[in-house]
Amino acid sequence: MIPSQAFKSAASGKSKRPRPAPFSIRLNPDERAYLERRAGKRPLGTYIRSRLLDGQGAARKAVKSPPQDYAALARILGMMGKSEQVSCLFLLLATAEAERIDMPEKERAALHEACCHIQEMRAALISALGLKS
Template identity: 55%
Template sequence: MSSSPSKTFHAAARSKADRPAPFSIRLSADERAYLERKAGNRPLGRYIRAKLLGDAETRRKAARVPAIDYAMLGQVLGVLGKSELATHLCLLAAAAEAGRLELAEQDRAALKDACEDVREVRALLVAALGLKSGGGS
């Protein structure tokens, strides 16, 4: 991870501070209900903006960046490690290579691919968590 969560938070806070203050308006319950009915499944703010400014003023929808759940990623990495899936796959592959396990060439290749897939998943999880890989499986 190149920047700390604190730096990321402060950078995001600064960028939000540069935006103009929102405009608010008080509505009665009946007025709000009427506007919500007119808006249908559109967000109320977008409906009101379109009515006030016309369709010429269209805002681009912000791309949603999924939140990173570091705890969940850590759990996934932990389960992957506890399962010893990579170790067992590598043992099977080694037994197949040594001739102790009879496998067709296609199955042997699939087993090697599975070993590589597990290594790649582990590497991606380690990178996503900002950890240094300790090698191993």
């Protein structure tokens, strides 16, 4: 085959095997969240296919997300535990809530929100590492 002909046939988009058109379905956010919970660590499409075909579909290797770097997550959690900044932030909040220092309500609320975010990050790291708090 002449190179220009090979290029034209490749560029035409015609493949040797015709593939069936994909089937799509629209889900509302609640339906999708329900299916994702049921799927667990499996990809959503794999879970739906297995349920629709009663497990009779072709077996595929299921990969939901890239592997996590547990060492990096553990280092971040350790840095949070050792950080004097985090301790000082919580100490400042406790002092402000006990009204030992004069702090406007708006700043006190922002400080409280920051501490809540830190607690959420810590909980997320613990969960990602499969630990119990």
